[in-house]
Amino acid sequence: MVVVAAATSLADDVTGGGYTDVAPAGFTFALAADAAVLSASLSVYSDAGGAADISGSLDIEFAPDNGAAQRAAGFVSFLVRGAQSQAQYFARATLDFGAGPVTYPAAVPLAGVTTSAVVSANESAGALSLNALTVSPTLAPASLALLGLSASPYALGSYSADGLHRWDLNRLKDGAGNTLVTMQGDVVTVNEYFGASCQARPQIVRKRRVPDANGSGSVLQFSELESCFFADSNCDDLVDVLDLQYLLGYFPTSGSNCGFNSDIDADADGQINIIDLQALLNRFGDGAPF
Numbered sequence: 001m002v003v004v005a006a007a008t009s010l011a012d013d014v015t016g017g018g019y020t021d022v023a024p025a026g027f028t029f030a031l032a033a034d035a036a037v038l039s040a041s042l043s044v045y046s047d048a049g050g051a052a053d054i055s056g057s058l059d060i061e062f063a064p065d066n067g068a069a070q071r072a073a074g075f076v077s078f079l080v081r082g083a084q085s086q087a088q089y090f091a092r093a094t095l096d097f098g099a100g101p102v103t104y105p106a107a108v109p110l111a112g113v114t115t116s117a118v119v120s121a122n123e124s125a126g127a128l129s130l131n132a133l134t135v136s137p138t139l140a141p142a143s144l145a146l147l148g149l150s151a152s153p154y155a156l157g158s159y160s161a162d163g164l165h166r167w168d169l170n171r172l173k174d175g176a177g178n179t180l181v182t183m184q185g186d187v188v189t190v191n192e193y194f195g196a197s198c199q200a201r202p203q204i205v206r207k208r209r210v211p212d213a214n215g216s217g218s219v220l221q222f223s224e225l226e227s228c229f230f231a232d233s234n235c236d237d238l239v240d241v242l243d244l245q246y247l248l249g250y251f252p253t254s255g256s257n258c259g260f261n262s263d264i265d266a267d268a269d270g271q272i273n274i275i276d277l278q279a280l281l282n283r284f285g286d287g288a289p290f
Contacts, residue, residue: 013074013097014104015202016193019113020077020146020157021171024085027113028063030077030157031093031104032144032193034202037071038096042078045090048109054089058082063159073142074195075159086177088114113154116177132170132182133222134211136190138163139204139259145192152180155191165190166222169210186210187235188225198258206263207235229290230266231280237288239280247272247280 017031029042042060046052063077070076076095083089090110094101105111136145138160145165146155152172158165172180182188188210193203208225228235233246247264254260255270265272266279283290 014095015074015195016191017144018111018146018155019091020155022113022116022154022173023171024083024116024118024177026058026079026081026083027089027115027154028077028079028157029091029093030063030144030146030159031075031095032195032202033074033076033095033097034199035074035097035196037074037076038098040071040076040078040096041094042080043092043094044080045092045110046088048090048112050090050092050108050110069161070142070159073161073197075142075144075193077144077157077159083115085115085118088112114177116173132168133166134169134225135164135166135222136208136225138165139192139261140194140197142197143192143194145190148189148191149180149182149186150189151175165192182210184210184212187228190225194259200257201259204259204261206261207233209235227263229288230264231283231286232288232290233264239283239286244280244284247277251277 013033013035015032015034019027020030021028043053044055044058044060046054059081061079063079076093080091090112092110093104095104138145142161145158145160147158147167148155149172151174153175154173156167156171158167169182170179172182174180186209188208190206190208191203192206194201207228209228211223211226231239231243233243250261250264250272253272261272264276266276
């Protein structure tokens with residue numbers, strides 16, 4: 001999954017983001033910041049050095065949900081249309097946080113995106129694969145969440161201010177730009193950015209599993225992504241040192257902290273404390289089925 005590099009000294013307010021929802025004729029470029037974005041624009045180049053500006057040949061606009069409230073919360077996203085399929089593009093945003101414009105990424109070479117292949121016949125006909133429509137509760141009043149699969153170089157983006165993130169897994173593409181077919185139990189990564197609402201913890205990365213089949217053909221249903229076993233934070237079917245390190249990264253925190261991670265709250269008491277640590281240690285070394 002391609003994510004724009006960490007913030008530089010010229011754009012310290014930017015906490016992350018990148019290219020999402022890559023399609024044959026375009027893509028989305030989404031960013032999260034820990035301060036309100038007063039204004040923003042996007043330039044697209046044909047080279048990583050940012051010398052050949054081709055923005056004029058493309059249709060670049062704010063994403064539909066990219067209103068003033070979203071920018072005030074620290075989120076901005078752009079829709080880029082009119083691109084060629086299986087072609088490479090390089091994007092750079094200009095943002096104003098109140099002290100004058102800054103560019104992000106500030107340094108070259110710019111990270112690039114390659115548009116996907118032409119849609120398949122099934123996609124053109126509007127057919128859905130199983131498990132296509134999924135949701136996940138947010139961890140903050142407003143957040144940007146990028147959903148990625150290891151076989152896909154680009155994530156799916158979702159901005160939410162209503163408590164739920166939504167994705168259509170049909171839009172995940174493999175490295176060749178073809179649609180990926182997700183299966184029940186596949187592990188996905190949800191990288192949630194909190195913007196200006198949580199400067200102390202700008203993001204949380206969680207693992208989820210694709211749910212059971214929830215629709216096909218013209219039947220549209222949303223199913224919630226499935227949580228993994230509380231002590232197996234990376235969904236690899238083993239409780240090991242990686243899971244211990246993950247828990248310790250949130251130790252101690254409580255539900256009153258912004259960005260509270262309920263995944264590792266074993267007793268659901270709104271606290272990540274010694275009880276949760278002991279619960280994990282009691283399962284240390286265990287493998288699935290749990």
